[in-house]
Amino acid sequence: MSRHTRLCSSLLLLTGTAIGVASPAQAEFIKDSKASLELRNFYFNRDFRQENAPQAKAEEWAQGFLLRYESGYTEGTVGVGVDALGLLGVKLDSSADRSNTGLLKRDRETGRAQDEYGELGLTAKLRASKSVLKVGTLLPKLPVVQYNDSRLLPQTFQGGHLNSMELDGLTFDAGQLKQVNQRDSSDYEDMSISTVGVKNVRVRTGTTSDEFNFAGASYKWNGNLTTGYHYGELDELYKQHFFSAVHLLPLGDKQSLKSDLRYARSTDEGSSNVDNKAFGAMFTYALGGHAFGLGYQSMSGDTGFAYINGTDPFLVNYVQIGDFANKDEKSWQARYDYNFASLGIPGLTFMTRYLTGDNIDLGAGREDGKEWERNMDIAYVFQEGPLKNFGVKWRNATVRSTNFGSDIDENRLILSYVLPLW
Template sequence: MRKTSLALAIAAGTLGLSLSQVANAEFIKDSKASLEARNFYFNRDFRQDGASQSKREEWAQGFILRMDSGYTEGTVGFGIDTIGMLGFKLDSGGGTAGSDLLVPDRSGGSQDYSSDLAVAGKVKLSKTTLRVGSMQFKNMAIASSDSRLTPQVFKGGQLLSQEIEGLTLDGGYITEVNNRNSSDFEDLSMTTGGRRGITVTGDKTTDSFQFLGGNYKVTKDLTAAYYYSNLEDLYKQNSFNLVHVLPLGEAQSLKADLRYARSTDDGRSNVDNKALGAMLIYGLAGHSVGLGYQKMSGDTGFAYLATSTDPFLVNYVQISDFANKDETSWQARYDFNFGSVGIPGLTFMTRYLTGDNVDLGAAGDGKEWERDTELMYVFQEGALKNLGVRWRNAMVRSNFTNDLDENRLIVSYTLPLF
């Protein structure tokens, strides 16, 4: 994995400190490291007649080493963060590749193994931190996907400031992406699939994505957030979010999550979208019941970074995002934490989403639905502590895209190193 010269310069400067200085610095004391072993089985069965591929089925083993240093002593502190990734094919072939677990090969299958290293140098002054290099992001404008064997990382820089109590300011500039099924960086592009009605003229890629925004804790129960983002030449986006948690008594609460985004073109596309979303979640002891609503309007569907970056939408779920042109969708969700009945570490989730009014042109209106179920258990003590077993099941039916059934079985073990 390639690294920017600036990140290397920061890393070299940090590592070049004298041994006596490093030994006494917070650089060592505040360092954290963990190793995750992730075993992933993926099966997607295409159910519609005439599908070009009957199923995608792969099994792989991954290892993710995360090492975050502290900062050197002094008014300005220096540090370094790294993510090391290894992936090994356990089973794939016979036309079943394409799960995004593994790096594709030239024959249409998957490579036997892959490796990547993401390195980011960081500088801290007071409560403001600058990171430059290869890293994951998670905010309203951009969120790295971590739903396969190894995570998606981006190359760029990020400035994060918390100088004012309750206020977090966040800005960044990104030039390239290394996707979860890739072994190298590539230019940035925009999601255009499905029935979004998004078209691009000329070059479909760019090397510039910028974002600026943040969140403010208005009260202890209310948080407001705003982000502006720009994928150069492709789209501009203004995103707003309000989250309010209302305590209703002992072990009860009502959470409201309201989202709105306005997306427009930036020269080479026809992007024009308004995305409104709302989610209400009532919690009682170990139970929670949620109801979600999402509405797309404008000349196109919702625009966000490709490939497989997680969009900030209430109805973005295991497979679908329900963000096609003119689509209206609803979600009903139920969660249960078995810790409330004496089985800590065991959780259950199920949800059902339905979308309609998708603009299919002369073909009329499109409809789709998705049902997801998830069961997860993480051992809390003993020799198997931190071992997690997770089963994710999904079913999708639609009159304009693939019908499919999907199962994912993930066994992961995280070992804290220091």
């Protein structure tokens, strides 16, 4: 039996396995369980436009299968449950000179995309009152660590995560991550610092970490204001304090102003030179189906912003390609969104934005770097009929830079269908 066949069989059997686990448990374990299968078809095309680019184009097409199962909990003071995640990526088109899109796992020796790759993950969970402890495969989404789901399959972690909401309005999170499985991999490995862009981050040779500790809380003061503090520490590499505040100001009929403020202080932790202060602010005025946004982001310190390699940094100017988080970079964003539900077409949305960054420190004797990025997203999700839950999204991006980086034209076409199994 081929590896591809074994992975497909495993995905099909995963739901049955979850039911088997639940059979001897109490009724709520099964009653409150849910499962879904997402089919994700992904075409990715990135043209490198700068002279002497090491690769002219990265272009691949792949099919993903994401099977998710979440059980309920057994009765009692401490309820017990289990979650399961089955992932399978299948190559539809690729070649050695067009690989490295992040869609498919590559052979370590040849660089060619493999025909398929996948993962089966289990998560044990315990619930007491309004607190839940999960141990196993995790998809964290916190200011100090956010898993990446921008390609065919999501990035996953191994570890433990406690989420508690015992007090009204207060959400507390704490835990530890041990290893990461990147979005185009099927192997768990130790964690490292992202090297994207010009961060000026130096790490002692060979240093990685198998311990990321995190803790933090957010408090919802009322229906319009939420503030938060979170702490993250990648052992031997960096530690980070993250403060956030989100406020929504109603301005009248179908009008509002949203303010999103973020500040992070990152320092070294033994084997690096991390030293960064990151400030970001995003203000969004909504009027009916329209939303107009203006953002500002500033980096200062000896390095750029530090975050775990492969994750999504919690920055207002982190967008489709760039994070605008290089050493000393100052950047602005202008954004426009429209929801066509206002015109009687629910499910159809549009977004466009433009970002520009400058003052990037490229080192002694070099002129400061500059960059800009333009994004456009058009998406439609069928709301009813035989195609209900079928989504189509086109993502377009253009990146240009001065004195550093790559000039990129990029298109992504994503077809997705979520099938509820029960």
